[in-house]
Amino acid sequence: MPANNTNECDYEYNSEETLTLNVPSEYCDACLNGSTDSCSNGCLNNVKDVEEDKEAGGDAVKIITRYADGSVKLRNPNIELMDQDILYHLALGSESHDLQEMFGDVKFVCMGGTPKRMENFAHFIMNEIGYKLPAGTQLQDISAFSYRYSMYKVGPVLSISHGMGTPSVSILLHEIIKLMYHAKCKDPVFIRIGTCGGIGIEGGTVIITEEALDGHLRNSHEFTILGKTVHRPAKLDKKLARELKSLSSADDPYDTIIGKTLCTNDFYEGQGRLDGAFCEFSENEKMEYLEKLRDFGVVNIEMESSIFAALTHYAGIKAAIICVALLNRLNGDQVNSPKEVMNEWQQRPQMLVSRYIRKVLSHQGQLKSFYSQHGSIKSPRRFKLVQQESQAHE
Amino acid sequence: MPANNTNECDYEYNSEETLTLNVPSEYCDACLNGSTDSCSNGCLNNVKDVEEDKEAGGDAVKIITRYADGSVKLRNPNIELMDQDILYHLALGSESHDLQEMFGDVKFVCMGGTPKRMENFAHFIMNEIGYKLPAGTQLQDISAFSYRYSMYKVGPVLSISHGMGTPSVSILLHEIIKLMYHAKCKDPVFIRIGTCGGIGIEGGTVIITEEALDGHLRNSHEFTILGKTVHRPAKLDKKLARELKSLSSADDPYDTIIGKTLCTNDFYEGQGRLDGAFCEFSENEKMEYLEKLRDFGVVNIEMESSIFAALTHYAGIKAAIICVALLNRLNGDQVNSPKEVMNEWQQRPQMLVSRYIRKVLSHQGQLKSFYSQHGSIKSPRRFKLVQQESQAHE
Numbered sequence: 040m041p042a043n044n045t046n047e048c049d050y051e052y053n054s055e056e057t058l059t060l061n062v063p064s065e066y067c068d069a070c071l072n073g074s075t076d077s078c079s080n081g082c083l084n085n086v087k088d089v090e091e092d093k094e095a096g097g098d099a100v101k102i103i104t105r106y107a108d109g110s111v112k113l114r115n116p117n118i119e120l121m122d123q124d125i126l127y128h129l130a131l132g133s134e135s136h137d138l139q140e141m142f143g144d145v146k147f148v149c150m151g152g153t154p155k156r157m158e159n160f161a162h163f164i165m166n167e168i169g170y171k172l173p174a175g176t177q178l179q180d181i182s183a184f185s186y187r188y189s190m191y192k193v194g195p196v197l198s199i200s201h202g203m204g205t206p207s208v209s210i211l212l213h214e215i216i217k218l219m220y221h222a223k224c225k226d227p228v229f230i231r232i233g234t235c236g237g238i239g240i241e242g243g244t245v246i247i248t249e250e251a252l253d254g255h256l257r258n259s260h261e262f263t264i265l266g267k268t269v270h271r272p273a274k275l276d277k278k279l280a281r282e283l284k285s286l287s288s289a290d291d292p293y294d295t296i297i298g299k300t301l302c303t304n305d306f307y308e309g310q311g312r313l314d315g316a317f318c319e320f321s322e323n324e325k326m327e328y329l330e331k332l333r334d335f336g337v338v339n340i341e342m343e344s345s346i347f348a349a350l351t352h353y354a355g356i357k358a359a360i361i362c363v364a365l366l367n368r369l370n371g372d373q374v375n376s377p378k379e380v381m382n383e384w385q386q387r388p389q390m391l392v393s394r395y396i397r398k399v400l401s402h403q404g405q406l407k408s409f410y411s412q413h414g415s416i417k418s419p420r421r422f423k424l425v426q427q428e429s430q431a432h433e
Numbered sequence: 434m435p436a437n438n439t440n441e442c443d444y445e446y447n448s449e450e451t452l453t454l455n456v457p458s459e460y461c462d463a464c465l466n467g468s469t470d471s472c473s474n475g476c477l478n479n480v481k482d483v484e485e486d487k488e489a490g491g492d493a494v495k496i497i498t499r500y501a502d503g504s505v506k507l508r509n510p511n512i513e514l515m516d517q518d519i520l521y522h523l524a525l526g527s528e529s530h531d532l533q534e535m536f537g538d539v540k541f542v543c544m545g546g547t548p549k550r551m552e553n554f555a556h557f558i559m560n561e562i563g564y565k566l567p568a569g570t571q572l573q574d575i576s577a578f579s580y581r582y583s584m585y586k587v588g589p590v591l592s593i594s595h596g597m598g599t600p601s602v603s604i605l606l607h608e609i610i611k612l613m614y615h616a617k618c619k620d621p622v623f624i625r626i627g628t629c630g631g632i633g634i635e636g637g638t639v640i641i642t643e644e645a646l647d648g649h650l651r652n653s654h655e656f657t658i659l660g661k662t663v664h665r666p667a668k669l670d671k672k673l674a675r676e677l678k679s680l681s682s683a684d685d686p687y688d689t690i691i692g693k694t695l696c697t698n699d700f701y702e703g704q705g706r707l708d709g710a711f712c713e714f715s716e717n718e719k720m721e722y723l724e725k726l727r728d729f730g731v732v733n734i735e736m737e738s739s740i741f742a743a744l745t746h747y748a749g750i751k752a753a754i755i756c757v758a759l760l761n762r763l764n765g766d767q768v769n770s771p772k773e774v775m776n777e778w779q780q781r782p783q784m785l786v787s788r789y790i791r792k793v794l795s796h797q798g799q800l801k802s803f804y805s806q807h808g809s810i811k812s813p814r815r816f817k818l819v820q821q822e823s824q825a826h827e
Contacts, residue, residue: 127768186550210701264714304599314515
């Protein structure tokens with residue numbers, strides 16, 4: 040990391056805020072403020088990591104996480120020595136399934152909380168990229184027999200549910216990264232599509248995460264490995280975030296912004312809500328906290344970003360997080376918008392992801408090949424009529 | 434808490450272990466060793482909490498968490514002032530649903546990871562307690578429209594999936610405790626039915642958790658509330674644990690034991706597995722860690738116990754955790770037992786819970802009333818014959 044960041048560490052930070060927010064002393068002000076990517080001031084952000092190696096001009100990132108052909112390499116020497124690798128929570132195995140045949144063409148791994156949302160996304164993206172299924176087939180939940188996550192595949196796109204909270208995402212990412220390795224996927228991009236609470240922004244706003252912060256506002260995720268505390272930077276690909284932002288349209292009837300995302304381990308007390316089973320703070324204390332988050336640059340709160348950023352970054356995988364705000368937390372705690380409105384809002388991050396995937400596929404000439412495929416339906420109007428006729432003759 | 438515990442704090446503890454395991458200095462040796470419930474030695478375990486109040490002979494626990502009739506009282510003054518309370522993740526609301534009519538008779542809240550296991554448990558317990566559904570009805574997933582958790586109700590028993598990891602359990606417990614309050618449930622008992630990795634015990638062994646430990650071997654769960662770190666004791670009801678143990682039978686072809694449970698935030702690195710996407714420790718270091726856990730009294734590792742114990746304890750709810758070990762981690766990382774064997778193993782904690790529920794209901798005379806109800810089936814043999822005849826005439 041560059042040595043000339045030292046001056047930025049002199050950034051003035053209100054010491055009262057530091058106290059109230061319980062900001063750890065091991066992070067310096069500039070790093071907490073996000074004004075520098077890594078720090079020479081001796082704070083915790085001074086972690087030697089892949090990204091820094093890359094910034095320093097080295098090819099360390101590629102050597103560690105990619106083979107020469109761009110396919111995913113694991114930071115674990117044990118896997119290639121194993122007879123078989125069972126991906127329990129996906130109901131897949133390296134010797135029971137031909138993972139390269141099944142998943143070798145995957146370029147985009149999209150994840151979100153619920154099986155329902157990710158099933159919907161699979162159908163949505165299928166239509167958007169013009170991907171045709173063979174006659175007499177339908178999408179199948181590949182991981183149905185794990186009873187834990189749902190996974191759908193639409194050509195180069197995987198659509199997977201990750202459940203709620205960082206541990207659930209952690210299990211999934213370990214197995215999906217191993218899946219990318221077994222399948223020899225080349226430079227896959229991971230995108231989390233989520234919902235969140237907004238801080239000072241209205242419901243329906245689309246937020247692209249600039250960096251993920253943990254509950255103590257550190258731009259890292261805390262792991263406990265063999266009983267020891269390990270911090271890994273929770274960094275996302277800034278270029279990808281800007282590219283996604285550039286795909287928002289002036290015609291969109293909502294804002295798309297880039298900002299810091301706070302990741303918590305709880306929905307109620309952990310996000311300063313007054314309406315959990317327990318609450319021992321006042322509305323004033325809550326508002327003071329939320330306003331401090333806002334002043335710190337936090338635009339939204341959710342429960343998965345820090346682990347998603349930390350594990351993808353550690354694996355050298357280009358990743359982004361796009362959420363839609365379901366409410367402005369500065370105005371209240373309970374989500375009161377009608378279901379139809381919320382459903383429309385949840386489409387918005389999906390639409391942005393679709394624009395990105397279409398753009399990349401289009402550049403690679405693949406979109407054209409999808410659209411040139413013949414599907415089952417020649418005329419949607421006549422198709423509907425035939426269905427209705429058929430139903431009437433039961 | 435009793436002052437005569439001071440001597441127990443002199444318990445000798447190997448300082449090297451302390452270092453390696455990253456045991457926090459704010460916990461004294463006796464408390465870490467579990468040889469005292471709470472401590473006068475000034476360590477973190479000296480948290481003023483409900484259980485201690487109870488032990489001290491006070492009625493503080495009842496005043497805080499129960500109304501005079503034994504129904505659940507919330508440690509949050511805001512809820513009773515709200516127009517309506519939406520339990521988002523359960524697809525229920527205090528004004529949209531008559532929660533007292535629906536759930537007022539609930540006595541046992543059973544939780545486990547996957548929707549599938551908890552649907553199976555609902556059918557299993559229905560048969561075990563002889564509960565009859567009205568003609569022409571079947572069990573329905575009450576929370577189906579939340580797309581997050583599944584919930585089934587069989588008379589006095591709720592069977593709910595909680596997903597994987599502490600944040601997922603946290604959201605559910607907040608809403609279930611609020612549900613108990615809205616429904617005016619009296620002294621409900623919460624039981625987690627899970628799977629785990631054993632430490633020095635064979636696959637198929639049933640483990641009742643004595644106390645839950647976090648990744649740093651603290652008998653507490655760490656919360657971040659308004660940016661501040663808060664520890665809450667991760668205590669379970671010891672009397673209930675002993676009662677459950679007493680219901681194991683000498684005829685059971687497996688052991689049922691009581692011991693300490695380690696709760697981690699990750700399945701791979703967090704549990705010292707060599708087969709995740711990342712691994713930066715050697716097999717020797719892993720074995721050293723697992724053996725230290727064993728020497729510390731840890732008999733199993735899972736991912737939900739600390740939050741389950743901490744939140745139920747804080748709510749003054751009697752709770753227990755019963756898991757079956759899927760493997761002995763001292764022998765390896767991957768689970769290799771055949772599916773049929775694993776399915777049979779997963780029945781074991783359910784059978785213990787059934788014995789407990791039957792015993793309590795029997796004492797209350799309720800079991801008799803269930804069995805005296807007329808169900809739809811007079812003769813299972815003839816019922817089957819009629820079904821087969823009917824199928825043949827399609």
